[in-house]
Amino acid sequence: MEIQKKHIAILGSTGSIGKQTLEIIAAFPEYFVVEVLTANKNADLLIEQALKYKPGSVVIAGKEHYPKIEKALWSRGIKVFAGKDSLEQILESDTIDIVLNALVGFSGFLPTCSAIKNGKAVALANKESLVVGGALIKEMQRTHKSRIIPVDSEHSAILQCLIGEELNPVKKVILTASGGPFRNYTQGSLKTVTPEQALQHPKWNMGKKITIDSATMMNKGFEVIEAKWLFDLQADQIEVIIHPQSIIHSMVQFGDGALKAQLGLPDMKTAIQYALFFPLRMKSESREFHFAEHAELTFEPPDLKIFRNLALAYEAMNEGGNIPCAMNAANEIAVEAFLNKKIGFLEISGIIEKCIKKINKTAHPTLDDYISTNQEARKLAWSYL
């Protein structure tokens, strides 16, 4: 099978997923043309990446960095844009086939919508896109026939297990969770944990926001909602299980009772590479998995009383409408406040819960409704700090 060259836009190229994506592209230069790189505020790395990968354009969200980047890149024929609106506009370009969205939080939602409305394939690392507006995104997908390929290792695992099973209904999916750094902590001991402790994830090396979300299990809650939309599931078809070794990345159970799992070392690169070449698997230089080093895999149920965020995510999913969007917004504010030591670890859930109780409900939100819910919920969350 001949592989067509992919023209790619990488949103969030200076973050953890973005950097790994560029490493994969560097390993397979013959299959990619980098069209767009974007960063939030890391101007120096964006310049360095642009000089190496020669995209047609770069976008920096923080406008204050524009002059520096423009100065560095103008002579190379690389167009420089600034501001979040540019991000959405640039995805209208006909030269882009695939958008890897590795933005963090709500900021990834509108670019996902833009990519889908413009018929691009989306390799989705920004799980918040589907958490915020899964119903709307699915509707856009149907209209514009765009494809979403998950980059999250859990959803990548599920996709890998579903390949070739198109005729067979799914009984349930089982999302595995490492349990994070506080797996065996009691309510009492969680009261005093610091951001520094929360940032020590035992298995996955990721950005700050998602590492805290992993520690609170909000991340797993987001993944539950993401799975619902990606694989068209009901709440009772999505189970979460704690698997501290993070070797089994997730599982699918079919109607005949058989389960399929995808496993390997915890390494985001395999999932990113799979999304980029889907459904092909290319060789990888990743470290080899050996059972000799992983002789024991264990499983335990999550403690929903201690990790309230996971329970809240199921509640928000069941309520639907704009509630998951409000939950996400409240979580963003609460996590930031925790990182800035304004609130304790256990207060994160409390703020989220208050926000989703208080927010004005909309059953069938439009794009504008999501934007205003996001703003409203952030304000609410601020008011509870």
Place this chain on the structure above:
Amino acid sequence: MEIQKKHIAILGSTGSIGKQTLEIIAAFPEYFVVEVLTANKNADLLIEQALKYKPGSVVIAGKEHYPKIEKALWSRGIKVFAGKDSLEQILESDTIDIVLNALVGFSGFLPTCSAIKNGKAVALANKESLVVGGALIKEMQRTHKSRIIPVDSEHSAILQCLIGEELNPVKKVILTASGGPFRNYTQGSLKTVTPEQALQHPKWNMGKKITIDSATMMNKGFEVIEAKWLFDLQADQIEVIIHPQSIIHSMVQFGDGALKAQLGLPDMKTAIQYALFFPLRMKSESREFHFAEHAELTFEPPDLKIFRNLALAYEAMNEGGNIPCAMNAANEIAVEAFLNKKIGFLEISGIIEKCIKKINKTAHPTLDDYISTNQEARKLAWSYL
């Protein structure tokens, strides 16, 4: 997708796999027409099955049982045949679509060949068919475009993991093994184990021959060779790992390092049902798998010094030609001798080893060569008892 009615012949219908196959057919009567049932010597059960499932014909291998069966079935319009030759002949019938071969040992080889030469799909539980003459069977398969679908839970697991991955080369397969009842035994303690102990398999409820083969790990050696032919693999692409809980039924690793596994309770019915409806999965009434009951999965390398048969299987596979056929024949004699308490457990390997060293080698055996190797090796094995 409309499911076509399958006209099925079940070879060995009174054995463990045969009985479970008929239970599945009883659960899905609308999808099957039972054309043929065959048994070795259990005349009573064959009669009972024939009265219930109303096949066009039955075959009893032991000719002495013919009169009794004929008497019971003649008035029902069910034809009765006797003798092993009838078994091969009956598979020429145009009315049969699929042959489930659950015969034990070398006796399954010629019927598999006959089914394939007659263009039938073969649901293969008789792994010895491919151990004895994998090269010849593959050649026949190519000529006659017949399909083999594995019934062994390990190979079924591999097939399930390979579905949809047709474009992606396999790096290796990992066959899991429970380790059998003597997993942690030393050479010394194995000397005195009895057939009764060997027949206590910790995880799988199977026939006598295969249960002893599991205890010696000959069964896993057979499965290695079976995997080679089913999935077109080299020796270094087939790994065996001890997994005492028997929850992961086997795994496949692809070129990108990702592994896929199929898992569930140890239950042959899932694998049989998968083979019968492949690639569809039908609902199953099997007991549900819960991680709460299987919170720990462990893995360890097999001890090839103690379980010599597994090492011998790799050696025989690498030698090729008629050597695996000789190994199988010697094993059949040795297992019988062990069950009859003529030899000890550890002597089984010794007899096999002597036979495959001594047998006249043929690099490219014909069907007749396999038949004579089988006879010659059995005689040799007898001479070593």
